[in-house]
Amino acid sequence: MAEITTQMIKELREKTGAGIVDCKKALQEAEGNMEKAIEILRKKGAAKAAKKAERATAEGIVVSYIHAGGKVGALVEINCETDFVARTEDFKTLGHEIAMQVAAMAPLYVSREEVPVEVIEKEKEILKEQALAEGKPEHIVEKIVEGRLNKFYSEKCLLDQPWIKDDSKTIGDLVRDYITKLGENIKVKRFCRFEVGK
Amino acid sequence: MAEITTQMIKELREKTGAGIVDCKKALQEAEGNMEKAIEILRKKGAAKAAKKAERATAEGIVVSYIHAGGKVGALVEINCETDFVARTEDFKTLGHEIAMQVAAMAPLYVSREEVPVEVIEKEKEILKEQALAEGKPEHIVEKIVEGRLNKFYSEKCLLDQPWIKDDSKTIGDLVRDYITKLGENIKVKRFCRFEVGK
Numbered sequence: 001m002a003e004i005t006t007q008m009i010k011e012l013r014e015k016t017g018a019g020i021v022d023c024k025k026a027l028q029e030a031e032g033n034m035e036k037a038i039e040i041l042r043k044k045g046a047a048k049a050a051k052k053a054e055r056a057t058a059e060g061i062v063v064s065y066i067h068a069g070g071k072v073g074a075l076v077e078i079n080c081e082t083d084f085v086a087r088t089e090d091f092k093t094l095g096h097e098i099a100m101q102v103a104a105m106a107p108l109y110v111s112r113e114e115v116p117v118e119v120i121e122k123e124k125e126i127l128k129e130q131a132l133a134e135g136k137p138e139h140i141v142e143k144i145v146e147g148r149l150n151k152f153y154s155e156k157c158l159l160d161q162p163w164i165k166d167d168s169k170t171i172g173d174l175v176r177d178y179i180t181k182l183g184e185n186i187k188v189k190r191f192c193r194f195e196v197g198k
Numbered sequence: 199m200a201e202i203t204t205q206m207i208k209e210l211r212e213k214t215g216a217g218i219v220d221c222k223k224a225l226q227e228a229e230g231n232m233e234k235a236i237e238i239l240r241k242k243g244a245a246k247a248a249k250k251a252e253r254a255t256a257e258g259i260v261v262s263y264i265h266a267g268g269k270v271g272a273l274v275e276i277n278c279e280t281d282f283v284a285r286t287e288d289f290k291t292l293g294h295e296i297a298m299q300v301a302a303m304a305p306l307y308v309s310r311e312e313v314p315v316e317v318i319e320k321e322k323e324i325l326k327e328q329a330l331a332e333g334k335p336e337h338i339v340e341k342i343v344e345g346r347l348n349k350f351y352s353e354k355c356l357l358d359q360p361w362i363k364d365d366s367k368t369i370g371d372l373v374r375d376y377i378t379k380l381g382e383n384i385k386v387k388r389f390c391r392f393e394v395g396k
Binding site for chain 2: 092
């Protein structure tokens with residue numbers, strides 16, 4: 001069995017924000033492999049985050065980000081459960097990252113649940129016509145449309161967008177990481193983005 | 199005739215941003231009275247500003263203001279004619295003042311022209327019922343409603359709101375002062391305001 005040092009536990013805690021016991025267990029399970037331990041914690045965290053996602057979020061902060069010499073600006077409200085968490089530097093950091101994302105990637109909706117039904121229907125119609133025009137066989141068109149609709153979501157919905165600083169995660173993943181780290185449910189409530197001349 | 203000193207002209211320029219010749223003329227007309235000279239320049243400025251109000255505004259900046267420890271935030275886009283003016287400190291100051299105003303006073307519309315007809319009609323109806331319930335005679339109710347509707351505008355429309363830093367002017371007056379000072383048409387294009395829990 002691999003030796004788990006205090007130093008390793010400390011490093012893993014800094015990287016994930018998980019508790020000492022969880023970090024030790026994850027390192028043991030991963031036989032001392034740091035990357036694997038992070039993966040294990042992330043999976044556990046995601047499970048915990050899903051449980052927390054039901055809890056009420058009435059506190060929070062409003063964060064802004066101004067980009068490109070004042071030509072683009074974003075305003076974001078993110079919510080959590082307690083004012084204590086709302087005041088932490090970690091929570092502010094998350095708010096800052098999300099405001100930057102909104103400024104850079106101009107999403108239209110917070111989540112796919114927010115996209116109006118008529119927008120989805122219209123998008124599906126266009127994608128279907130495109131697929132047929134490309135000569136795709138009728139029986140796989142449905143699948144192609146579903147695939148391309150996911151691309152639409154990952155472009156227009158903030159939580160589905162790949163994070164500009166690490167495109168191996170979505171903004172939804174980033175929020176879940178912070179739910180694990182801060183131990184509270186977190187929600188992106190709304191955002192607004194202005195670009196001069198648009 | 200009162201003597202107009204260089205010092206007086208300098209002071210008037212600093213206060214109004216008007217040119218040397220205009221300041222000298224205004225001081226002569228006001229017989230050296232500084233307050234009166236400011237009033238004269240403001241009237242002239244307002245006339246010039248009205249002329250400029252027709253000109254296209256395609257440049258500008260986005261400005262944010264975060265208030266009360268992150269519980270309230272405002273985002274504002276203000277437009278002007280050239281990028282040169284958009285980059286000036288004066289223009290940024292105006293943007294900052296307006297964003298602060300939006301955060302503090304929560305307007306719903308930029309101008310009264312933006313208030314939907316049905317909102318005005320409904321407001322008028324309520325005001326009329328109130329006036330009648332107060333026992334006001336039928337023939338003056340119309341006048342009372344008009345008066346109270348102006349109060350509605352001065353609460354809900356940004357440009358009609360008294361400026362929080364000097365309630366002798368409205369935000370519209372403040373914008374006109376900057377049109378005079380910067381010599382370009384300026385427009386508040388849009389704003390957005392988030393308050394945690396609202």
